[in-house]
Amino acid sequence: MTTAAPQVKEARPEDGTGPVLEVSGLGVHYGRGRKRRRALHDVTLDIAPGEAVGVIGETGSGKSTLARAVLGLVPASSGSVRIAGEEVSAYGSRRWRALRRRGVVQYVFQDPLRSLDPDLTIEESLAEPLLIQGVPRTEAALRARSFLDRVHLAPDLLARLPGELSGGQRQRVAVARALVTEPRLVILDEPVSALDSANRVQVLEILKDLRSSGVALVLISHDLGSVAGTADRIAVLYRGELVETGTADDVVRRPRHPYTRLLLGSAPTLRGRPADRAEREALRAQLDA
């Protein structure tokens, strides 16, 4: 399935205006021999600078595998991945480590405690990726402070440990930490699912604002309803394949694939009412046909 954003067709990656992420015909398998299982098949997805794309699917559909393959944490068995114009799918672990250290692509875990070292203060956590890059300590501290401001947190949190923050504050710190290296691409795995509804709205608003700085976002979620208002486009993964990609508006209003309709049926806020049992069974039957 081809999902290239039309606005990036003429752009050139080398001058920073081309797609930030180009995934083409990507396949990923786990296991060997008789235990070899397909997790992703022929996934094609382009993401432009400043674009937010929601990758939606139920558990086991391959969302995290896609993120891991883009970050070089699992090898591709076919296809290619280009990040900011750089063909990375054939990189070995040393080149991947160097790319990650440059901070071009960053990852935010669902559980912010996993993104943050519990023994580092917020200031140390924010400065760490910069210090690794060789940024002087005073400048790293200044940048840490300014990125905290970008996620609407007060500087008095800088001296605290992650365990001394609320869940919503921690998730915002994790987002700020992912941004300090000024990445081209940030992948967020279930960015709001652990948050209460007030924090959910705030974090999604912050993510929306970030797009104006040119950073591209991949918002991974099992819940179409939670990212549809923030993502420009939605890509729907079903059993390792992208079955539908379109603008968030089109996918929500005019879903083409039965699986997307099923997902919408479990997002009553988008649809007005949840799908009833008979409707869900009919859609499942179409999928299994």
Ligand SMILES: Nc1ncnc2c1ncn2[C@@H]1O[C@H](COP(=O)(O)OP(=O)(O)OP(=O)(O)O)[C@@H](O)[C@H]1O
């Ligand atoms: N390390 C692994 N070894 C073997 N199989 C794996 C491994 N990781 C994932 N899988 C399988 O690959 C498929 C896709 O898994 P993946 O974690 O990408 O799904 P997901 O959509 O992110 O699910 P969730 O929402 O539960 O995190 C699943 O069938 C899963 O069992």
